[in-house]
Amino acid sequence: MPAQALSFALFLFCYYAHAGTWSTYATLFFADKGMTVAQIGVLMSMIQVLRIVGPNVWGYVADHYDRRVLVLRMAGFAALAGFSGFFWGDSFGQFMLAMIVLNLFTSGQAPICEALMLSEMKGDLTYYGRIRMWGSIGFIVSVTLVSIALERHGIVALPWLAAALLIATIGAAFHLRDVPRRTHKTAPPPLLSLLRRREVIAFFTSTALMVSAHTSLYTFYSLYLERNGYSKTVIGAMWSLGVLAEVILFYFQSHLFRRWGAMRMMYLALGIGVLRFLMIGLGSNMLWLLVVAQLMHAATFALHHSSSVMTLQRWFSGPLQARGQALYMSISYGIGGSLGGLFLAQWWQRAGAESVYFVAAALAGLSTLAALLTFRWQRSDVSA
Template sequence: MSDKSSWPEQSLGFGAFYFSYYSFVGVFPTYITLYLAFRGIDAFEIGVLMSLMQAMRIVGPNLWGWMADWTGQRARVLQFTAASALVAFTGFFFGGGFWYFAFFMIAVNLFTSAQGPLSDALILAEMKGNMSRYGQLRLWGSVGYVVMTAASGFVLDWTGIGLMPWVGAVILGTVLLVSLKLYQVPRPVAERERVSVLEVLFRRDVAAFMVSGSFMLAAHSALYAFYSLYLSRLGYTSVTIGLMWAIGATAEIVFFIYQGPVVKRFGIKAIMLASLLAAVVRFALIGAGAGSFIVLLLAQLLHAATFGAHHVASILSVQKWFSGPLQARGQALFISVSYGIGGTLGGFLLSWVWDILTPASVYWVASALALAAFLAAWLSFRWQGSK
């Protein structure tokens, strides 16, 4: 990799990568459930397939995070996962049953699941731990999420959901092209010393934090696996569904813009706990009043807290515990435990709730899971002795 370092140049590259990558993160879970239903997959099987997507976040981030830290070539590993994801995604162009789509859901997400933590690790290395500019770059991911999720909703409402694989392939192709422009400064030899990840992970404050993240993402399975399908059953159009996702992402953009002064003013502890309580309220609102556009709008505005604030507080906490040669693996561990374990188990649990009880019950259970996340985070901060 090139040994030159230009922050303005790198910031453009990272901003473009975040834009394209989170465009896919927005479009894929929003519309793949509708596409799978179009292909004849039933609601329970869709929930299982979306849980497989989360399960790959157990394997993918750890595999590629370890490879990136071991080789010291985080940018190269990121580029490899981008190319492999595009190749694997071609399977969605063809029809098939549950097991067919299960294979390609696993294949695609084995690679895409690593790209978030890998890009975060690259940025942390470039910033040398200074997170004051992180929100200024990460907001471009939210902009991409908003623009492409909303635009895709209009396109798919006009052309039909069958065009969804073409939309996803174009976005993944852009992710690959942008990733090829990224580079990193070679790490000093001192950074390559072997450090035990497990030694940090098994500290009780870190373990409680990871449990909190797991419960929080289990709760968010109600959004990632069922939100679009739930709104569709309530009679909302693809355009409205896409706009709802876009409204949530717009709210998180506002938080990212003001992330620096907010963190400085309130601190990680207050931001984390407030975001978890907001999640309790948000999911209860969806469960109780999703038939009301106003209630649904209010719930989506809370995305600024339940994702934006929670994400920043989580990244800052992980960076505090896992730095230097542990950066990629630390970020990967958090994604694996929260999105991977929490998202997978949450997806299976909420699939059962959807199938046995009612769709609205999914969001009441999610609210309870968010409350459990709050309690685990409170324990973590208590053990840290944080103010």
């Protein structure tokens, strides 16, 4: 078990408690402020857009000055300053500015923390899932408790609750310390040469498409449920159910990966993803079907995320580890999430809410094809 396991778990708990609370209920907050579905789609897409820039900027700063924990702390204070805009803002432009500042600084925190974890684990990912699951537990606890508070006090309470969780994240960063870097006998391969390899391009294409599919959940799921007559308590419970399934899988995943490997687990996650999105689109009025679909989050997020991180280590290990994590966040969640959120927002406007999830199923199918190419080309390059 890593020496800082408890500190990593605490930071992830607080970070994802805030991120989960805000991403789950912000659409309802913006709708209450009079924003249209298209405007909400643009505002929520800033969560993904800033992941194109944030992880690489703060990852570079942290690596260049070798002070990753300091960057985590300073980013937290800057994010809190940006979040204050939600208390006094009431227009689309003001909310857009607040979303940009908030997500510019928070988007780099998770990859920096994960890079610290991977450095301390020294390539042994046995305990990765059991530490990472505390982020999911933070999500469950906060989303559940906040849903109760919002039912009682209304959506106006959301900024106060989310700000309190952001302050807790800053406090958790003060329990972390920097991990000494390992020295490497050989220089790492040039980054650009790695990014030009066809299997690496196919890998990032696959992960970006899968994240694009998931923006149908991250951006619109709460609004989708509310407009089909479900209460905020049910909405919170549905999110918590999905993340509870995710926690269980994170805890037991090491046995699955030891037996079946990252490639088979990724194929399984992608196949379940296609089925899950079809079920959500078809089951808007069938709560039991939506519950089953939420349980599939264990595969479509947790299993896919872990198999992606493990596959990434084949190319971005050692001195490229932190940069690989930043690229994964920037390309998959930044580019993939941004384009997916903006495209699906327009699709909702033109074709209706249910059809968004049929498009998401198609994106997951395309992600599967790209993953097939990734592993096929990887094998052929090794054999050559």
